[in-house]
Amino acid sequence: MLQRTASVNNVEMDSLAIASVFQIGDSNLIQGFSRAIAVQREVELFFDNEGNFANYPIFSEPLPLIPISETINMSRQNINPFIKVGNIDIIGVSSSSIVHLGNTNHVTLETRVKHIRQLSPKK
């Protein structure tokens, strides 16, 4: 089945970090996972060896994705086979994210973040 083509004039991207992908062209299967312990401390205090994912259940609990049980038969007609985009301006792409120009088939992405706030008592 003929697929569409993405035609992009200009892409400007400032930063692409931490296991992120800038894909130009088609792909078939995308699978991404990222997890983080986000600590906000009121005082600039950094330790070298800190944080253990095993201590927090959020990183191991199941994350149910609702299965698609209904049979969907989809038919597609690409009368105009182009996806035209003039200008794309992205400042940051981070933590296993994907900027994808082109077609793909199956994408599964998951992220788990544990937030911790540490405030100093003297008020």
Add this chain to the structure above:
Amino acid sequence: MNFHVYNRDISVGAIKVSAVASSSLFLVGDAETIQLASTFDTPPESLIIGPFVPLAPESGSR
């Protein structure tokens, strides 16, 4: 369910995005299935007001 798609003209002038972060997807193109899942938690006990105690270090076992 029958799902007929007729792709006619689609053309976007300018897109400005400040961030694509934590397992996000910015797709210009077609896809068959996309499954995105995210979970985060900030329970009351993760708001700590008191002396700064470093979090438990990474356990030795990998």
